[in-house]
Amino acid sequence: MVPHDPRQRIILHLDMDSFYASVEVRYQPGLAGKPVVIGADPKQGKGRGVVSTCSYEARAFGVRSAMPVSQAFVLCPHAIFLPPDFAKYTRTSAEVMEILGSYGYPLEQVSIDEAFLDVSPLGNFEAARTLAGEIKATIHRQLGLTCSIGIAPSKIVAKIASDVKKPDGLMIVEPAVLHEFLDPMTVRKIPGIGKKTETALFDLGIRTIGDLARYDIQVLIGRFGRGAVLLRQVSLGIDDSEVVARDGMKSISREMTFETDTDSIDALLPAVDTLADDVHAALADGQLRFRTLTVKVRFQGFVTRTKSHSLPHYSRDPALLRSHAHALFRELYNGRKIRLIGIRVSSFEKPDVQQTTLPL
Numbered sequence: 001m002v003p004h005d006p007r008q009r010i011i012l013h014l015d016m017d018s019f020y021a022s023v024e025v026r027y028q029p030g031l032a033g034k035p036v037v038i039g040a041d042p043k044q045g046k047g048r049g050v051v052s053t054c055s056y057e058a059r060a061f062g063v064r065s066a067m068p069v070s071q072a073f074v075l076c077p078h079a080i081f082l083p084p085d086f087a088k089y090t091r092t093s094a095e096v097m098e099i100l101g102s103y104g105y106p107l108e109q110v111s112i113d114e115a116f117l118d119v120s121p122l123g124n125f126e127a128a129r130t131l132a133g134e135i136k137a138t139i140h141r142q143l144g145l146t147c148s149i150g151i152a153p154s155k156i157v158a159k160i161a162s163d164v165k166k167p168d169g170l171m172i173v174e175p176a177v178l179h180e181f182l183d184p185m186t187v188r189k190i191p192g193i194g195k196k197t198e199t200a201l202f203d204l205g206i207r208t209i210g211d212l213a214r215y216d217i218q219v220l221i222g223r224f225g226r227g228a229v230l231l232r233q234v235s236l237g238i239d240d241s242e243v244v245a246r247d248g249m250k251s252i253s254r255e256m257t258f259e260t261d262t263d264s265i266d267a268l269l270p271a272v273d274t275l276a277d278d279v280h281a282a283l284a285d286g287q288l289r290f291r292t293l294t295v296k297v298r299f300q301g302f303v304t305r306t307k308s309h310s311l312p313h314y315s316r317d318p319a320l321l322r323s324h325a326h327a328l329f330r331e332l333y334n335g336r337k338i339r340l341i342g343i344r345v346s347s348f349e350k351p352d353v354q355q356t357t358l359p360l
């Protein structure tokens with residue numbers, strides 16, 4: 001037997017499958033096996049707004065997150081279109097996190113439906129595989145939901161791995177097969193690489209993560225600046241960041257990327273409203289009140305600007321949240337095309353001292 005290297009980390013990343021859609025199916029079992037689309041009302045193809053997510057049955061028709069609902073309606077008119085019910089999703093998310101937390105490893109929740117566990121104390125990847133099977137079975141038994149899990153020596157690779165066998169997947173990347181796993185993959189599989197960076201990399205002749213790992217670093221730095229070093233590290237599977245267990249939440253944020261960059265205020269303001277309502281649902285579910293609101297706008301070309309405002313009192317009033325979000329957004333809006341909008345609330349009222357963990 002090969003002795004265990006104590007510096008060897010084993011990181012598990014879990015991501016729920018078609019999360020909002022699966023939760024709806026759980027509440028309405030008659031929807032099982034059908035194309036289900038969660039998002040704005042498609043209004044027979046005339047609706048504005050975007051798809052939040054959709055079931056894998058709807059994905060077979062080409063429907064995707066962030067796509068205009070009007071387009072989803074064209075692709076799959078017989079789909080069942082449902083409005084998002086954020087309170088339900090936040091509650092279910094808390095249930096998932098509770099199951100994950102119950103194993104006693106450091107847990108870092110990174111979004112409503114994904115989290116990292118640092119399971120290094122298990123000592124080997126086989127034990128981690130067994131644990132992953134238990135977690136998947138428990139979530140399925142208790143919540144009737146499936147998830148996908150990736151296990152790897154670093155957070156970034158675990159996250160890439162959880163995505164490759166979706167839905168209901170389990171992918172283990174041991175150190176010995178790290179490069180075999182990463183090299184043939186398209187660069188788009190790296191979290192954070194969107195269409196723009198992908199195109200810029202293609203222009204340099206870089207298509208796969210292996211291409212990126214071998215490319216002249218000086219040329220990369222010339223093209224991407226400091227980001228190039230990070231890209232190179234990721235391409236080699238290097239990521240020393242720790243799983244940061246958090247006791248209680250510091251902020252709640254939601255963001256939305258548009259299918260195509262837009263400067264239309266008729267598309268942008270409803271997006272701000274949707275995000276504000278989504279944040280409000282999470283606040284209400286966690287019984288939290290905030291003081292600081294931040295709006296983020298990413299323009300075409302990736303220039304990102306944020307504006308914050310601190311209220312004189314703690315609040316979770318949905319109308320106030322919307323109106324301040326609108327005001328901050330209007331300060332940022334300059335007529336240029338926008339790629340992404342985000343809203344974050346922070347500076348929470350101190351919860352009951354007994355309460356050290358908060359549901360999302």
Ligand code: TTP
Pocket residue numbers: 015016017018019020021051052053054065066112113166167256257
């Ligand atoms: P994801 O984990 O990205 O997507 P998913 O869980 O729906 O599907 P997958 O099986 O591919 O993981 O996001 C989690 C939830 O976040 C998703 O169910 C809905 C929401 N979401 C949006 O509202 N808008 C978006 O653009 C995306 C990507 C997600």
Ligand code: MG
Pocket residue numbers: 015016017018019113
């Ligand atoms: Mg998911």
